[in-house]
Every structure is written in C-alpha cells, then in structure tokens.
Amino acid sequence: MDLGIRGKVAFVSGGSKGIGRQCAEMLGREGCKVVVAARGQEAIDEAVASIKKAGGEAIGISVDLTKEKDVKRALSVVKESFGSPDIVITNVHGPGPGDFFDHDGEDFVDAFRDLTLSVVFLARETLPDMKKKGWGRLVTIGSGAAKEPPSELKHILANTARASVVSLNKSLANEFGQYGITVNTLGTGWIGSERMYKYLEHVAEEKGLSPDGAMDMLKGLIPVGRPGKPEEMASLAVFLCSAQASYITGNLMAVDGGLHRSAW
Template sequence: MERKLEGKTCIVTGAARGIGKAVAVKYAEHGANVVLMDLNKETVEATAKEIEALGVTVLPLVVNVTSSKEIDAALQEVESQFTKIDVLANCAGISTSRLILDIEEEEWDRVFNVNLKSVYLLSKGVAKNMIKNEVKNGKIVSISSQASKIGELGNGAYCTSKAGVNSLTQVLALELAEYGIAVNAVCPGFVDTEMLREVFQKRSAIEGKAPEEYEELLTSQVPMRRLAKPKEIADFMLFLSSENANYITGTSMTIAGGKTLI
C-alpha cells in the first residue's frame, strides 16, 4: 500500500473520538506522526495508545481549541518535538439544537468559538509555522457540515458557524496560495458518531418525535439510505491532506450519500 503521509507531521483537533479519531488513525496508517488535541486527558491518551500501535509517533495534548493561550502553548510543544507541521485537520466541533428565539447568547458564543474561532486560531498558528519552515505543499483541512449549505430548523448557531468555516476556508486559500498551502473544507452529511446520536435525541424533541423515528426520517432523505461511517470521511480527508490534492484549494465539498448541495 502506498503510504501517502510518510514522515509528515499532522495535527488533528477533536481527535479523541468520532471523525477526528478516524482521521488521526487514517493519517497514522499512512505513515504520519500525529498530534492529537482534545479536551479530556484520559480519552485523548487512550486514543493515542491505540494509534501508537500503528508504529508512528503520537503526541496527545489536552487543549481547549477555543483558547489562543492554550493553542500557542500546544504549538510550541509541537514545534519543539517535530519542528515543522505539514497538515492541520480541524475536526473539533460541537452541536446545539435550539431555535433562534430560544438560544441564549452564551450558547451561541460557545458554538461559534469551538466551530469557527478555533479554525481561525489554529490555521493562523499552523500557517505561520509552515511559512517559517518553508513547508512544501502544506495542507489545512476543516470539517464543516452539510448544515453549512442549508438552513436547518432548530440548528441556527451550528449552520451559521459552519457556513463561516466555508467562508474562512475560501479566504485562507487565497491568502496562503502564494506559500503553496492548500486549504479546504469537507461538508459531511449524517455520520454515525456519538455527536449524531446526541443530535437525534435533542432535535427529535424539538420536532415532537421519538429519536428512532427521527433517525429513520432523516435517513430516508439520504439517497443512499444510510449514515456515513467516520472512516468514509477520513478517506476523503486523507486525499485532501496528501500530495494528490496539491492543486485543490478553497473548496467545501459535500459528502452526503447523494444529497447534492452546492
């Protein structure tokens, strides 16, 4: 098997579980040393142990990606161990399920801080590292969502924060093009993770349905009639993070089992 990230250093946020973990595993299977950033020491270290078994170097870091102070300290640690950074995968995210008429300012801010501000802070810090070290074909890939492209009932803060990720992706792609750094976003549909199960619980309540009934309804709207597996999103993240995708930048591509959102 061709190893697409041999010897590269890749940072993955939200790496302790779900899509972020699948991305970190995929990168490690392709020979990358991976830096895992997440909130909880136990879970991020448990994930690191699993990935180390693949024979790569893994650095687990407890980082709240909404804090510039914590990010700066973490990036210093990464630089002292690996010097240069080749790939940043922004996977950390949170969902909320509240009507605009009901959502409080603190919750709105929390969603924007995790889903959008973190992408700004990390992309800025990592791009500076790439430029300083003259990294060839650096990559920044962020997980957005299909919700960035359509309004969803009771999902206003999430939809708009993810639309912000797509816009930030376009701006970063323009500003970093001269350094050969490619910046893209991936917009998944429904991916079978703990976050999605929590969303089914909360959104079914808003719509007055049982969670299973709500899941069936949403799945019936997917042309392929199933949820995505985290690994299927990780496969595309790998492609966008590899040398195969050097000329792809500024895109926000939907991966949603046949839903065609622009």
Template sequence: MKLGIENRVAFVSGGSKGIGRACSDVLAAEGCRVMVAARGADAVEQTVEAIRRMGGIAEGVTADLTSAAGVALAVEATRHCFAPPDIVITNVHGGEPCDFLDSDPDEFVNAFNSLVMSIVHLARATLPAMREQGWGRLLTIGTAAAKEPAAGLKLMAANTARAGVVTLNKSLADEFARDGITVNTLATGWIGTQHMLDQVGHMAQARGLAADDLLARLSRGVPVGRIGSPRELASLAAYLCSDLAGYVTGCLIPVDGGSHKSAW
C-alpha cells in the same frame, strides 16, 4: 495507493473521538506522525495507545482548542514532540440545539469563537512554518449545514458561524495558494458518531419519536440509503492532506451520501 505523507506531522484537533478519531487513525496508518489534541485526557490517551498498538506514531496533548492560549500550548507540544505541523485538521463542535427565541444572543458569539476563531488561532500558529517550507494542508471538518441547514435541528448559532468558516477557509486558500498550502472544508452530512446520535436524540424528543425510528427515517432519506461512517470521511480527509490533492484548494466538499440539493 501511496499518499506521499509518510513522516509528515499531522495535528488533529478533536482527534480523540468520532470523525477526529477516525482522521487520527487513518493519517497514522498512512505514516504520519500524529498529534491527537482534545480536551479529554482519557480519550486522548486511549487514542494514542490504540495508534501505537497498530504500529503508528502518535502523541497526545490536552488543551482547549477554542482559545488562543490552548492552541499555542498544543502547537508548541507538537513542535516539541515532532516538528511544526505540516497538516492541520480542525474539528470543533458547535453549541446545543434550541429555539431561536429561547436562545441567548451570546450563544452566537460563543459559536463564532468556538468555530471560527479556533481556526484563526490554529492558522496563525501553523501557517508561517508551512509557508517557510512551501507545503502545508489545512482542512476543516465542517457540516453541510453551512450551506443547507437541516430543518428541525435548530443549531442556528452554529450554522451561522459555520458559514463563516467556509468563507474564512476560502480566503485563506486564496492567500496561501502560491505557498504550496491548500485549505479546504468538508461539508459532512449524517455521519455515524456519538455526537450525531445525540443530535438525533434531541430531534426525536422534539418530535415525540423514538430515536431509533427517526434514525431509520434519516437513513432512508439519504440517497445512498444509509448513514456514513467516520472512516469513509477520514479517508477523503487523508487524500486532501496528501501530495495527490495539491490542486484542490478553496473548496467546500460535500460528504453526505448525495443529500445536498444543489448540483454544485
């Protein structure tokens, strides 16, 4: 199936590892010109080289994408290498797990700045060019915890901010719908990345379990009976960034193997 995004410029924040890396790979395979943006220079370089070896087109930029200055630097690098981004995928992790009474109130501020304001900065930097050309895609890799926080994971600050991400994206979707721009959020469940394994490790330690045993339990608890792969999620992301998904906007879309409890 042709997604119709050949030669589109795709900006992937956090695009060098985990789900972001899978999105970079899949979009490049679909013919996008990909800007891989992340903090770690080595991982960015490795991702760019891997895409090029597969025949794709990619460049990389090292920046702190939670700050306005870092976003401005990265978007300008994209314009310099390619053109203004047509597709923007935002992919920023939250904070570390802890008990509420042991947490610092500033952690909630930091989570808001990392998760919500990073999207605000990217949207302000990229939506004007999308509006001018009458086409654009803004997609956030979120988590199902924005709607149904996982018991025992203790990411209260991040979960609180992620709920704000969903309402921000819905508001952006409404405002820019007539400009040919779609804005959506993916509500990810257990996806097999190193970040997920680290989270499972924290949970296992708190429960006095071996991490492998807890991972097996979590897998059995998913209706499909397994953990999801980053590429499965990235394939949906690529579709949502395509011409074929122009009527899909303002949505929180679960990608969790059926783990969400509600029917809608």
C-alpha cells in the same frame, strides 16, 4: 495508494473520538507523526495507544482550541516533540440546537469563538511555518449546513458560525495557495458518531418517535438510505492532506450521502 505524506507532522483536533480519531489513525497508518489534540485525557490516551499499536508514532495533548493561549501552549509542545505541523485538521464541535429567539447575542459570540476563532488560532500558529516549507494542508471538518441549512434541524448558531469558517478557509486558500498550502472544508452530513446518535435521541423525543422511528425518518432523507461512517468522512479528509491533492483547494465538499439537493 501511497499518499506521499510519510514523515509529515499531522495535528488532528478532536482527534480522540469519532471522525477525528479515524483521521488520526489513518494518518498514522500513512506514516505521519500524529498529534491527537482534544480535551478529555482518557480518550486522548486511548487514541494515541491505538495509533502506536498499529505501528504509528503519536503524542496526545489536552487543549482547549477556543483559547488562543492554550493553542500557543499546545503548538509549543508539538514543535518540541515533532517539529511544526505540516498537516492540520480542525474539528471542533458546534453549539447545541435552538431557533433564533432561543439564543441571545452572547450565544452567537460563543458560537463564533468555538467554531471560527478556533480555526483562526490554529491557522495563525501553523501557517507561517508551512509557508516557509512551501507545503501545507489545512482541512476543516465542518457541516453541509453551512451551505444549505436544513429546515428540519434547528441549529441556527452552528449554521451561522460554520458558514463563516467556509469563507475564512476560502480566503486562506486564496492567500496561501502560492506557497504550496491547500485549505479545504468538508460539509459533514449525518455521520454515525456517538454525537449523532445522541442528537437523534433528542429528535426522537422532540417529535414523539421511537429511536427506530427517528432512524427511519433520517434514512428517508438520505438518498443512499443510511448515515455515513466516520471512516468514510475521514478517508476524504486524509486524501485532502495528501501530496496527490495539491491541486484541490478552497472548496467546501459535501460528504452526506446525497442529502443536499444542489448539484454544486
């Protein structure tokens, strides 16, 4: 299927590894000019090289998306190289685990800055040009825990901040839909990235399980009986960036193998 985005400029944050890298590579195969944004330069260079090897066009930028000045600097480079982004995928890792009294107020402030303000900063730098063009896509790689925090996982910081991103994106969808701009959030479940496997090691240690025992426990929670693959997550993200997805906006979409029990 031709997604109708050839020649579009796509900014992918967290684009050097895992789900973000899969998004960047898929967008490159669709003919987008891809900006791989992350912190680690080595991984950025590897992702850019992979896109170019497949015949795509890409540049990489090392940027801290939680700092507004850094976001402004990065977007200035993008505009000089490719022009203003038509597509933005926001993908910032959340804070570590913990219960309510494991964290103080500053931890909550930091979580909000990392997960919510990073989206705010990117949106403020890219939505005005999308509005002028009459076309744009903003997709956040979020978490299903924003809707239904699982009791077995102690991630109160991420659960709280990610829920605010869903409301932010819904508000942006309401405000900018009239300009041909769609805004959606993906509710990630257990996706088999490096980060997931590291966290599973933590769960195994905490519960006194072997790595295989922890994986079996995880599989038992998921109706399809396995973790997802990064490319399965990226496939929906990239489709939401397509011309065909122009009537899909303001949604939180679960990609979790049926983990969440609610029907909507």
